[in-house]
Amino acid sequence: MTDTSLAARGVALDLLRDVLRKSVPFDDAFDAHPELAALQPRDRGFVRLLVATVLRRLGQIDEMIQASLAKPGLPKAAIHDMLRLGTAQLVFLNTPAHAAVDTAVELAAARNAAPYKGLINAVLRRIGREGAEMAARQDAGRLNTPDWLWLSWRSAYGTARTRGIVEAHLHEAPLDITVKSDPEGWAERLGATLLPTGSLRRPPGGSVIELPGFEDGEWWIQDLAASLPAKLFGDLRAKRVFDLCAAPGGKTAQLVVQGAQVTAIDRSARRLERVTENLKRLRLEAEVLAADAATWEPEEPADAVLLDAPCSATGAIRRHPDILRVKTPDDIAKLARAQSRLLARSVELVKPGGTLVYCTCSIQPEEGEAQIARLLEQDKRMERWPVTAEELGGLSEPINEAGEVRSLPGMLADLGGIDGFFIARLRRRPN
Structure with missing residues (x-):
């Protein structure tokens, strides 16, 4: 993995933390990240796409991770986010398996999480093999929608319209x-x-x-x-x-x-x-x-x-x-x-x-x-x-x-x- 590739995924990891645990709007976090300007335009675009994909498909991704762990319960937050980034690449961005897994393992080493390299490698290799089949079985729109939003939309618009809403959210807008x-x-x-x-x-x-x-x-x-x-x-x-x-x-x-x-x-x-x-x-x-x-x-x-x-x-x-x-x-x-x-x-x-x-x-x-x-x-x-x-x-x-x-x-x-x-x-x- 190149240094720029590691840097891009490190920025993505920071942005995911800011959104999911600090409730910072993604655009604000993206614009404020101190290392973003040093990335090439192509890498900046990849960071944006990668984080947006995790946020869009979070329910599906977390279900895949949970199903791929040897023991019930999720790992600590930073490791969980590394697995999310890797899963998004493997299942939804068509990143080659060796690249997605290797970069996640190296990111763990770079972020003082070397004891978790084995866990990350095992989980992502399983998702690399089985992720497409897992995704095909999932109710994607429902999984990716928080309960409170699903219930409010269903109450206002009915189940069929709500299905249309959540399925539209699976795709990037034109x-x-x-x-x-x-x-x-x-x-x-x-x-x-x-x-x-x-x-x-x-x-x-x-x-x-x-x-x-x-x-x-x-x-x-x-x-x-x-x-x-x-x-x-x-x-x-x-x-x-x-x-x-x-x-x-x-x-x-x-x-x-x-x-x-x-x-x-x-x-x-x-x-x-x-x-x-x-x-x-x-x-x-x-x-x-x-x-x-x-x-x-x-x-x-x-x-x-x-x-x-x-x-x-x-x-x-x-x-x-x-x-x-x-x-x-x-x-x-x-x-x-x-x-x-x-x-x-x-x-x-x-x-x-x-x-x-x-x-x-x-x-x-x-x-x-x-x-x-x-x-x-x-x-x-x-x-x-x-x-x-x-x-x-x-x-x-x-x-x-x-x-x-x-x-x-x-x-x-x-x-x-x-x-x-x-x-x-x-x-x-x-x-």
């Missing part, structure tokens, strides 16, 4: 792109599929910054579902729009391209730096303001408000499998309270006769349908403005009976799927 203009032309240049909504779709993987048009600011990465809220305001030319909780700025960019005068607000100055950087690359202009949307007082209300509220992000597990491991039911309750406050405040920020679009990348009803039902019951100034399939490029599957958008992983399978999202469009009644 790369979706929003263009400033000429989607047909850019689809051809990027080798992408043009989706009915105007988004472009490419297979996952590869270097985004090396694709045509990135440096020239002609497009940005944005999931199909995330691109929908900004499309629901109608004609925005010369209208004032507040984009609340705006980072990282994809929806801000859409609103600007549509001709709006946008104020992008986020309470995190650090996250707003990314909004500013993205707008600069895209050659777009918006007012960027660090403020708490729940207490911010503008000089006057806006024609339209987009509230992309902080949420559990359970709709984005295809892209962020660490969500399965770091979120808890307590998080949902806390976030729902914050969403209620932000939603109530957003009503005050939109003019009478204006439009409010509320969205979350969550598939928890507490963060979506329940929020809107509560608001409409408590504040008679607001009314629903139902979304139509024509506004979504003819896509009717994600629209619920109330005229809200409720996309779920597993929907639009013929197009390559979609993230889970909730979107409600409201209108403030004229005074």
Whole structure:
């Protein structure tokens, strides 16, 4: 094994520890790791793929490890993580058996775990022989889904829909792109599929910054579902729009391209730096303001408000499998309270006769349908403005009976799927 190969797996081991035992979001842990910059791009890509695969397939992996141990009970945490990394390579990443096993054994030696080399070697060699058969017998979607999420989704959507959700999570999401203009032309240049909504779709993987048009600011990465809220305001030319909780700025960019005068607000100055950087690359202009949307007082209300509220992000597990491991039911309750406050405040920020679009990348009803039902019951100034399939490029599957958008992983399978999202469009009644 090369030194770079050992270093990459060492970084992966650290990242797995940070996510599983410290509940650090994977992207944050990845960006903060001090040794990552020293790795070659190919090794960095391997680290990301390896850790994401373990997080995505953790239930399956742990069941295989348990079945392959000579005695019941799991080894201590660091050894368990080394076995997880090795199993992911053997069963799901098609790493040659000798490479996956040897690197795991050498990693144990490098991390002061030499007494466990024999255990690691024996377990991984067995999984190398039997892992494919084990995986074929497993209920993969159920095993990889924490009980509390499975039960909440089954209660909300039924068993069949929940099966579709958890099976969609087994696969890496495609790369979706929003263009400033000429989607047909850019689809051809990027080798992408043009989706009915105007988004472009490419297979996952590869270097985004090396694709045509990135440096020239002609497009940005944005999931199909995330691109929908900004499309629901109608004609925005010369209208004032507040984009609340705006980072990282994809929806801000859409609103600007549509001709709006946008104020992008986020309470995190650090996250707003990314909004500013993205707008600069895209050659777009918006007012960027660090403020708490729940207490911010503008000089006057806006024609339209987009509230992309902080949420559990359970709709984005295809892209962020660490969500399965770091979120808890307590998080949902806390976030729902914050969403209620932000939603109530957003009503005050939109003019009478204006439009409010509320969205979350969550598939928890507490963060979506329940929020809107509560608001409409408590504040008679607001009314629903139902979304139509024509506004979504003819896509009717994600629209619920109330005229809200409720996309779920597993929907639009013929197009390559979609993230889970909730979107409600409201209108403030004229005074």
